[in-house]
Amino acid sequence: MIQRLSVYPDRLRIALLVLNESHWSRSVLEGVSRFAAEHGGWDFWLNPRGMKTQALMPSDWKGEGIIARISDQRVQDSLECHDCATINVSWHSEHSERFPKVIADPVGCGELAGNFFVQRGFQHFGYIGPPLCFNYRDPVQPAVKRVVEEANFSLSTFDPDPSSPSSDFDYQRSRLVEWVRALPKPIGIVAFSTVVAREVMLTCSAEGINVPNDVAVLAVEHDPLISQLSPMPISYIQQRPELVGYEAARELKRLISGGEPREQPICIAPEGIIEKPSTDTIFAADEMVQDAVAFIKRNSDTAINVSDLTRHLDVSRRSLEDRFRKALNRTPAEEIRHARLLVLKDYLRQTNLSLAEISARSGFSCENATLRFFKRMTGMTPGEYRRNYDPITAAHSEL
Known part of the structure; x- marks a missing residue:
């Protein structure tokens, strides 16, 4: 033997x-x-x-x-x-x-996802789980539903066809189209995985539904390759x-x-939510504010300021600030700082570049200026943020 x-x-x-x-x-x-x-x-x-x-x-x-x-x-x-x-x-x-x-804590993931959309000002919420053929237990949806209902809203859940022979969503496409069409908008949708989130986005694209302004999509389980193969990068929960x-x-x-x-x-x-374009919803009905936000995003890796915005839009600073407050309940300067912070966080998470190199690529005058800005915005230094992003190093530092 x-x-x-x-x-x-x-x-x-x-x-x-x-x-x-x-x-x-x-x-x-x-x-x-x-x-x-x-x-x-x-x-x-x-x-x-x-x-x-x-x-x-x-x-x-x-x-x-x-x-x-x-x-x-x-x-x-x-x-x-x-x-x-x-x-x-x-x-x-x-x-x-x-x-x-x-x-990974499934209840924590569901609560984090639900609160993310509630705090962003959404009033409509959706959830789409894993394909039935995988026989997954889905403990995330009940947690999302509880958070949404505690905020006095309701959750619309996609009901897949139990006879579908495959995880391939082409077999569910017509059903998914009907669901997405019928949803009130703008809506925040929590998807069980990046694969499922991608299918929602493809369906929206085919139907002429704007992502993220009509439908914002957040994935619970992340796959970076699938995100790259999607119509746009997908926001996700950092499950560690x-x-x-x-x-x-x-x-x-x-x-x-x-x-x-x-x-x-x-x-x-979960550590938090990594924000990508799929949840970058602009609720503003004011077209000038929409243009301003789009301009900020295009130039978030440069030393942009409010004066650049007013020149681009040919509007006075006071008028622009009033319209921002009415549309988004924040100022243009706050929007710029938030956009620039996301750029720094992406560099710190996704590269091994030094702070001096990151500063040069993101439009800051010097390393010290970057450090002061980041510390003021987050309460931690760039080095602390980078170390905390490594889940194992962070866990050791907590012991």
Whole structure:
């Protein structure tokens, strides 16, 4: 009989029964890998698979621990025969002593999404969940619904066709068109994932519905590649999946060392919302204010000021400020500062450029001017913001 042999017999042997097709799941695995590397390395057993490949633990595998996405009963049954510590990183199934959970906080995600649109002044709200064929448990929608209803509004939820044979939204297109057409506008829509958000945006584009001014779209689960392939970049909730993986690995090591399972799951709170053009709604009915906001966005990486706006629009400063307050309840200067702050945050999150290089690219006179502006707007330095964006480094700094 052929026997399995460990590649690294002196290391902990850990099985990873997690999707490795989606960006979210790969980020979880990155967090696991990072923890393992910091603790001498683990001998991983990995079962590469996609969304529709059934992942089951082979009965002859031997090891010290498992990190799994326990998505249905068959997966759980395949794990039952392995007498070793197991961590569940899925929203599916229930937390238990046998299969304790380390997950992104779905309720926190739903509340964050709902509050984002409520605080932005929306009065109409929509929600579209995952394709039914994936059999996902969706704990986000109830949290969004509760927040919206507590603000005395209602939530319209897309009702997919249960007979659809595929996750391909071409099979749901006519149904999705009817739903989007019937929605009151402007409306803020929370989508379960970037994939689903993209389908809403494609439908709006085909119907001549403006995104984001008629329909603003926010994704719960982020995939940067899908966002790039969309009509415009999609706003999303920063769930910190790397930290989910890192903390799952930490918890697994604690159990392997003799620790007792926790009574409650470890829920990793979302960090915040990363704003992209898909939620950049302009509520102003005043066309001059709309033109002003568009001009600010086009020039947000330069040293633009209110005088530049008044010259561009051929209007007095006092008149422009009055119209801004009436339309948006803020001043042109506040709008400029907000736009310039978003540029700095994008550079800090997405690049390794020095502060001097970021200053030059974003229209600030010098590094000190950038630092003072950022600290005044956020209460933290650019360096602190960049470190906090790394979810694992940020978690360590909180300990």
